[in-house]
Amino acid sequence: MAAVEAILGHDLLIWGSRWFTKMPGDTTYISWHQDATYWALNPPQVTTAWVALSESGPENGCMRVLPGSHKGGLMPQIDTYAADNALSRGQEIAAEVDESEALDLVLRPGEMSLHHIGIVHGSQVNHSLKPRIGIAIRYITPAVVQETHEKPVAVLAQGLDTYGNFELLPPPDDSGIDLQEIQSTAARRMMKSILPGKRN
Amino acid sequence: MEFMMQNSLPSDLKNHYDANGYYFPLPVLDETELQELQRSFFEFYDKNEGTTAISGAAGSISDPIGDSFVRALGLSSGGPPENIGGGRGDSRA
Numbered sequence: 001m002a003a004v005e006a007i008l009g010h011d012l013l014i015w016g017s018r019w020f021t022k023m024p025g026d027t028t029y030i031s032w033h034q035d036a037t038y039w040a041l042n043p044p045q046v047t048t049a050w051v052a053l054s055e056s057g058p059e060n061g062c063m064r065v066l067p068g069s070h071k072g073g074l075m076p077q078i079d080t081y082a083a084d085n086a087l088s089r090g091q092e093i094a095a096e097v098d099e100s101e102a103l104d105l106v107l108r109p110g111e112m113s114l115h116h117i118g119i120v121h122g123s124q125v126n127h128s129l130k131p132r133i134g135i136a137i138r139y140i141t142p143a144v145v146q147e148t149h150e151k152p153v154a155v156l157a158q159g160l161d162t163y164g165n166f167e168l169l170p171p172p173d174d175s176g177i178d179l180q181e182i183q184s185t186a187a188r189r190m191m192k193s194i195l196p197g198k199r200n
Numbered sequence: 201m202e203f204m205m206q207n208s209l210p211s212d213l214k215n216h217y218d219a220n221g222y223y224f225p226l227p228v229l230d231e232t233e234l235q236e237l238q239r240s241f242f243e244f245y246d247k248n249e250g251t252t253a254i255s256g257a258a259g260s261i262s263d264p265i266g267d268s269f270v271r272a273l274g275l276s277s278g279g280p281p282e283n284i285g286g287g288r289g290d291s292r293a
Contacts, residue, residue, distance in 0.1 A: 003226050021245075047217075051228060053238050089263035104226045110234040114217060114223030133241060160288050 001158060003114060004139045007047050011159030013166060015046070015152075019085070022061050022126040027084045029061065031092035033067075034121040037077045038091060039089040040148060041116065045141040046117035052107035053133040061124045062131040063113065064102045070118035084125075093120065107134075107198075142166075 004012060022028060036044055037099050053077065056062040082088035105113045115121060142161040146152040154166035161168060210216075210226075217223045229237065 002209055003213060003223075003228075006209055007217050049228075053234070053241055065222050067220045067222065103221065103222075107225050109238070110227060110229035110231070111225040112228045113222060114226070116217070116221040119221035133238075 003112075004049060005158070006045060007097055007114065008139060008141050009159075011161065012157040013142055013144075013154040013161065013168075014138050014157045015041070015140045015144075015154050015166075017135060017137045020050075020134050020135055020136060021131070022123075022124075023131045024060075024074070024126060024129045026126050027085045029125045030063075030086050030121075030123045030174050031090065032066075032081070032097045032120055033077060033087060033091050033093055034074060034118055036117045038089070039146075040102050041117065041140060041144050041146050043144065044117045045144050047069040047139050048117070049112050049113050049114055049137045049139065050105070050107075051135050051137065052109055054109055054131050056105070056107040056134060058104045058106070058124075059126075060128040060130050061126040062132065063105045063121055063123045065105060066101050067095065067116060067119040069102055069120040070116040070190075074118070074122070101173065104146060108197050178200070 001012070021031075035046075035048070039046070050063060074095040077091050077092045080092050082090040082092075085092070097160075106117075107113060115176075139157065140154065142163040142165065145165050151167045152165075153169050155169050155171050210223075213223055213226075
Protein backbone atom coordinates (compact mmCIF):
# COMPACT_ATOMS: atom_id res chain seq x y z
CA MET A 1 0.00 0.00 0.00
CA ALA A 2 2.91 2.36 0.71
CA ALA A 3 4.08 2.12 -2.89
CA VAL A 4 0.61 2.87 -4.21
CA GLU A 5 0.28 5.75 -1.75
CA ALA A 6 3.55 7.20 -3.04
CA ILE A 7 1.96 7.45 -6.47
CA LEU A 8 -1.70 8.26 -5.81
CA GLY A 9 -1.69 9.77 -2.35
CA HIS A 10 -3.06 8.66 0.99
CA ASP A 11 -6.75 8.25 0.19
CA LEU A 12 -7.21 5.07 -1.81
CA LEU A 13 -10.03 2.94 -3.11
CA ILE A 14 -9.79 -0.54 -4.61
CA TRP A 15 -11.89 -0.50 -7.77
CA GLY A 16 -11.41 -4.14 -8.67
CA SER A 17 -9.13 -7.11 -8.80
CA ARG A 18 -8.55 -9.93 -11.20
CA TRP A 19 -6.49 -13.08 -11.43
CA PHE A 20 -4.30 -13.54 -14.46
CA THR A 21 -3.49 -17.22 -14.67
CA LYS A 22 -1.67 -18.93 -17.51
CA MET A 23 -0.96 -22.56 -16.89
CA PRO A 24 1.46 -24.54 -19.08
CA GLY A 25 -0.26 -25.30 -22.36
CA ASP A 26 -2.71 -22.44 -21.93
CA THR A 27 -3.05 -20.61 -25.23
CA THR A 28 -4.37 -17.35 -23.86
CA TYR A 29 -2.60 -14.08 -24.41
CA ILE A 30 -3.40 -10.41 -23.87
CA SER A 31 -3.24 -8.11 -26.86
CA TRP A 32 -1.66 -4.67 -26.73
CA HIS A 33 -4.14 -2.30 -25.14
CA GLN A 34 -4.62 0.68 -22.84
CA ASP A 35 -6.90 0.22 -19.85
CA ALA A 36 -7.95 3.87 -19.99
CA THR A 37 -9.73 3.30 -23.30
CA TYR A 38 -12.53 1.23 -21.81
CA TRP A 39 -12.56 1.75 -18.07
CA ALA A 40 -14.27 5.18 -18.26
CA LEU A 41 -12.35 6.43 -15.21
CA ASN A 42 -11.38 10.09 -15.01
CA PRO A 43 -9.10 11.73 -14.00
CA PRO A 44 -6.55 8.97 -14.62
CA GLN A 45 -5.56 8.67 -10.97
CA VAL A 46 -5.50 4.93 -11.34
CA THR A 47 -2.71 2.42 -10.91
CA THR A 48 -2.67 -1.35 -11.13
CA ALA A 49 -0.60 -3.43 -8.73
CA TRP A 50 0.25 -6.77 -10.37
CA VAL A 51 1.35 -9.21 -7.68
CA ALA A 52 3.16 -12.37 -8.78
CA LEU A 53 2.56 -15.70 -7.05
CA SER A 54 4.84 -17.47 -9.50
CA GLU A 55 7.86 -16.59 -11.57
CA SER A 56 6.72 -14.24 -14.31
CA GLY A 57 9.09 -13.82 -17.22
CA PRO A 58 9.15 -13.83 -21.01
CA GLU A 59 9.12 -17.63 -21.21
CA ASN A 60 5.79 -17.95 -19.40
CA GLY A 61 4.12 -14.82 -20.72
CA CYS A 62 4.87 -11.99 -18.32
CA MET A 63 3.31 -8.58 -18.77
CA ARG A 64 5.06 -6.31 -21.26
CA VAL A 65 4.80 -2.54 -21.46
CA LEU A 66 5.76 0.23 -23.84
CA PRO A 67 7.61 2.61 -21.52
CA GLY A 68 6.34 6.18 -21.64
CA SER A 69 3.30 5.31 -23.74
CA HIS A 70 0.96 6.63 -21.03
CA LYS A 71 1.98 10.13 -22.13
CA GLY A 72 0.91 9.72 -25.72
CA GLY A 73 -2.84 9.81 -25.24
CA LEU A 74 -5.31 7.14 -26.18
CA MET A 75 -4.70 5.14 -29.32
CA PRO A 76 -7.55 3.75 -31.43
CA GLN A 77 -8.63 0.32 -30.25
CA ILE A 78 -10.81 -2.38 -31.80
CA ASP A 79 -12.79 -5.19 -30.20
CA THR A 80 -11.75 -8.50 -31.75
CA TYR A 81 -13.42 -10.95 -29.34
CA ALA A 82 -10.59 -13.32 -30.28
CA ALA A 83 -11.08 -16.70 -28.60
CA ASP A 84 -7.72 -16.90 -26.84
CA ASN A 85 -7.56 -13.24 -25.92
CA ALA A 86 -8.01 -12.98 -22.16
CA LEU A 87 -9.50 -9.50 -22.40
CA SER A 88 -13.24 -9.21 -22.04
CA ARG A 89 -13.71 -7.85 -25.57
CA GLY A 90 -10.46 -8.98 -27.08
CA GLN A 91 -9.67 -5.32 -27.41
CA GLU A 92 -6.54 -4.47 -29.31
CA ILE A 93 -4.74 -1.34 -30.36
CA ALA A 94 -5.53 -0.70 -34.01
CA ALA A 95 -2.06 0.46 -34.94
CA GLU A 96 1.37 -0.98 -35.42
CA VAL A 97 3.13 -1.49 -32.09
CA ASP A 98 6.92 -1.41 -32.21
CA GLU A 99 7.67 -4.52 -30.18
CA SER A 100 11.37 -3.67 -30.09
CA GLU A 101 10.41 -0.94 -27.63
CA ALA A 102 8.58 -3.36 -25.32
CA LEU A 103 9.89 -4.09 -21.86
CA ASP A 104 9.23 -7.35 -20.01
CA LEU A 105 8.13 -6.79 -16.41
CA VAL A 106 9.98 -9.77 -14.98
CA LEU A 107 8.88 -10.65 -11.46
CA ARG A 108 9.85 -13.26 -8.92
CA PRO A 109 7.19 -14.78 -6.69
CA GLY A 110 6.15 -12.26 -4.07
CA GLU A 111 7.11 -9.22 -6.13
CA MET A 112 4.79 -6.76 -7.81
CA SER A 113 4.79 -4.19 -10.56
CA LEU A 114 2.75 -1.00 -10.84
CA HIS A 115 1.41 0.34 -14.10
CA HIS A 116 -0.48 3.44 -15.20
CA ILE A 117 -3.99 3.23 -16.64
CA GLY A 118 -2.76 4.78 -19.88
CA ILE A 119 0.29 2.64 -20.58
CA VAL A 120 0.24 0.32 -23.58
CA HIS A 121 0.67 -3.23 -22.31
CA GLY A 122 -0.06 -6.86 -23.07
CA SER A 123 1.39 -10.34 -22.69
CA GLN A 124 2.15 -13.39 -24.78
CA VAL A 125 1.28 -17.07 -24.51
CA ASN A 126 2.93 -19.18 -21.82
CA HIS A 127 5.39 -21.26 -23.82
CA SER A 128 7.00 -22.84 -20.77
CA LEU A 129 6.23 -25.71 -18.43
CA LYS A 130 5.81 -23.28 -15.54
CA PRO A 131 2.54 -21.68 -14.47
CA ARG A 132 2.29 -17.92 -14.47
CA ILE A 133 0.01 -16.70 -11.71
CA GLY A 134 -0.67 -13.16 -10.62
CA ILE A 135 -3.39 -10.91 -9.39
CA ALA A 136 -4.03 -7.37 -10.57
CA ILE A 137 -5.42 -4.97 -8.00
CA ARG A 138 -6.83 -1.69 -9.32
CA TYR A 139 -6.35 1.32 -7.10
CA ILE A 140 -7.98 4.68 -7.66
CA THR A 141 -8.27 7.91 -5.72
CA PRO A 142 -11.69 8.95 -4.40
CA ALA A 143 -11.61 11.90 -6.84
CA VAL A 144 -11.98 9.55 -9.79
CA VAL A 145 -15.36 9.46 -11.53
CA GLN A 146 -16.58 6.51 -13.55
CA GLU A 147 -18.97 7.30 -16.39
CA THR A 148 -21.76 4.85 -15.83
CA HIS A 149 -25.50 5.03 -15.33
CA GLU A 150 -25.48 2.91 -12.23
CA LYS A 151 -23.36 4.07 -9.32
CA PRO A 152 -20.07 2.18 -9.47
CA VAL A 153 -18.72 0.31 -6.48
CA ALA A 154 -15.37 0.23 -4.73
CA VAL A 155 -13.78 -0.64 -1.41
CA LEU A 156 -12.06 1.95 0.76
CA ALA A 157 -8.49 0.72 1.16
CA GLN A 158 -7.20 3.51 3.38
CA GLY A 159 -7.82 7.15 4.25
CA LEU A 160 -11.09 8.95 3.56
CA ASP A 161 -13.53 9.25 0.70
CA THR A 162 -15.02 12.73 0.80
CA TYR A 163 -16.23 12.61 -2.81
CA GLY A 164 -18.85 9.90 -2.76
CA ASN A 165 -18.35 8.99 -6.41
CA PHE A 166 -18.50 5.28 -5.64
CA GLU A 167 -20.74 3.17 -3.50
CA LEU A 168 -18.38 1.83 -0.91
CA LEU A 169 -18.68 -1.88 -0.24
CA PRO A 170 -17.61 -3.29 3.09
CA PRO A 171 -14.16 -4.82 3.07
CA PRO A 172 -14.15 -8.61 3.19
CA ASP A 173 -14.22 -9.94 6.72
CA ASP A 174 -15.54 -12.86 8.65
CA SER A 175 -18.77 -11.21 9.77
CA GLY A 176 -20.93 -13.61 7.82
CA ILE A 177 -21.86 -11.11 5.11
CA ASP A 178 -22.82 -12.91 1.92
CA LEU A 179 -19.71 -12.29 -0.15
CA GLN A 180 -21.13 -14.01 -3.20
CA GLU A 181 -24.04 -11.57 -3.27
CA ILE A 182 -21.68 -8.61 -2.96
CA GLN A 183 -19.45 -10.08 -5.64
CA SER A 184 -22.38 -10.56 -7.98
CA THR A 185 -23.56 -6.99 -7.53
CA ALA A 186 -20.11 -5.57 -8.06
CA ALA A 187 -19.37 -7.74 -11.09
CA ARG A 188 -22.72 -6.89 -12.71
CA ARG A 189 -22.21 -3.15 -12.32
CA MET A 190 -18.65 -3.32 -13.57
CA MET A 191 -19.53 -5.34 -16.62
CA LYS A 192 -22.32 -2.90 -17.46
CA SER A 193 -19.88 -0.04 -17.24
CA ILE A 194 -17.16 -1.50 -19.43
CA LEU A 195 -18.90 -3.66 -22.00
CA PRO A 196 -20.52 -2.04 -25.05
CA GLY A 197 -24.29 -2.09 -25.07
CA LYS A 198 -24.52 -2.62 -21.35
CA ARG A 199 -24.33 0.97 -20.17
CA ASN A 200 -28.08 1.27 -19.62
CA MET B 201 2.62 -5.25 2.48
CA GLU B 202 4.35 -5.45 5.84
CA PHE B 203 7.29 -6.77 3.89
CA MET B 204 7.27 -3.67 1.71
CA MET B 205 7.06 -1.38 4.71
CA GLN B 206 10.07 -3.05 6.26
CA ASN B 207 12.04 -2.74 3.06
CA SER B 208 11.39 1.01 2.52
CA LEU B 209 10.31 2.39 -0.80
CA PRO B 210 12.75 3.03 -3.64
CA SER B 211 13.57 6.73 -3.73
CA ASP B 212 12.95 6.95 -7.46
CA LEU B 213 9.58 5.21 -7.42
CA LYS B 214 7.31 8.19 -8.12
CA ASN B 215 9.63 9.94 -10.57
CA HIS B 216 10.23 6.75 -12.52
CA TYR B 217 6.54 5.88 -12.53
CA ASP B 218 5.48 9.33 -13.68
CA ALA B 219 8.07 9.38 -16.45
CA ASN B 220 7.64 5.81 -17.69
CA GLY B 221 4.20 4.69 -16.59
CA TYR B 222 5.38 1.67 -14.62
CA TYR B 223 7.62 0.54 -11.79
CA PHE B 224 9.01 -2.90 -10.96
CA PRO B 225 10.02 -4.99 -9.15
CA LEU B 226 8.73 -4.22 -5.67
CA PRO B 227 8.90 -6.95 -3.01
CA VAL B 228 5.53 -7.21 -1.24
CA LEU B 229 5.22 -10.72 0.16
CA ASP B 230 7.62 -12.45 2.51
CA GLU B 231 8.19 -16.17 2.15
CA THR B 232 5.53 -17.15 4.67
CA GLU B 233 2.87 -14.92 3.09
CA LEU B 234 3.78 -16.15 -0.37
CA GLN B 235 3.54 -19.81 0.56
CA GLU B 236 0.21 -19.32 2.29
CA LEU B 237 -1.24 -17.49 -0.71
CA GLN B 238 0.11 -20.03 -3.17
CA ARG B 239 -1.44 -22.81 -1.08
CA SER B 240 -4.76 -20.97 -0.95
CA PHE B 241 -4.71 -20.24 -4.64
CA PHE B 242 -4.14 -23.84 -5.67
CA GLU B 243 -6.66 -25.10 -3.15
CA PHE B 244 -9.30 -22.90 -4.76
CA TYR B 245 -8.07 -23.63 -8.27
CA ASP B 246 -8.19 -27.39 -7.76
CA LYS B 247 -11.56 -27.23 -6.05
CA ASN B 248 -12.98 -25.36 -9.03
CA GLU B 249 -11.67 -27.73 -11.67
CA GLY B 250 -8.74 -25.67 -12.74
CA THR B 251 -10.27 -22.28 -13.06
CA THR B 252 -10.64 -19.05 -11.20
CA ALA B 253 -13.38 -18.01 -13.59
CA ILE B 254 -17.06 -17.67 -12.81
CA SER B 255 -18.02 -16.11 -16.13
CA GLY B 256 -16.65 -14.76 -19.37
CA ALA B 257 -14.91 -16.07 -22.43
CA ALA B 258 -12.00 -18.48 -22.41
CA GLY B 259 -9.34 -17.08 -20.17
CA SER B 260 -11.47 -14.07 -19.34
CA ILE B 261 -11.40 -14.42 -15.64
CA SER B 262 -13.90 -13.02 -13.25
CA ASP B 263 -12.28 -13.15 -9.92
CA PRO B 264 -14.23 -14.85 -7.18
CA ILE B 265 -11.36 -14.86 -4.75
CA GLY B 266 -9.79 -11.53 -5.48
CA ASP B 267 -11.26 -9.61 -2.61
CA SER B 268 -10.17 -12.16 -0.09
CA PHE B 269 -6.76 -12.17 -1.67
CA VAL B 270 -6.63 -8.41 -1.37
CA ARG B 271 -7.56 -8.75 2.26
CA ALA B 272 -4.95 -11.43 2.74
CA LEU B 273 -2.33 -9.13 1.35
CA GLY B 274 -3.35 -6.50 3.84
CA LEU B 275 -4.18 -4.19 0.96
CA SER B 276 -7.61 -3.36 2.28
CA SER B 277 -8.70 -2.54 5.77
CA GLY B 278 -9.79 -6.12 6.22
CA GLY B 279 -6.67 -7.12 8.11
CA PRO B 280 -4.19 -9.98 7.94
CA PRO B 281 -4.53 -13.31 6.13
CA GLU B 282 -7.44 -15.36 7.34
CA ASN B 283 -9.89 -17.22 5.17
CA ILE B 284 -9.52 -17.36 1.41
CA GLY B 285 -12.71 -17.77 -0.58
CA GLY B 286 -15.55 -15.65 -1.88
CA GLY B 287 -14.99 -12.08 -3.00
CA ARG B 288 -15.63 -9.99 -6.04
CA GLY B 289 -13.97 -9.07 -9.24
CA ASP B 290 -14.38 -8.20 -12.87
CA SER B 291 -13.47 -9.23 -16.35
CA ARG B 292 -11.00 -6.61 -17.32
CA ALA B 293 -7.28 -6.59 -17.79
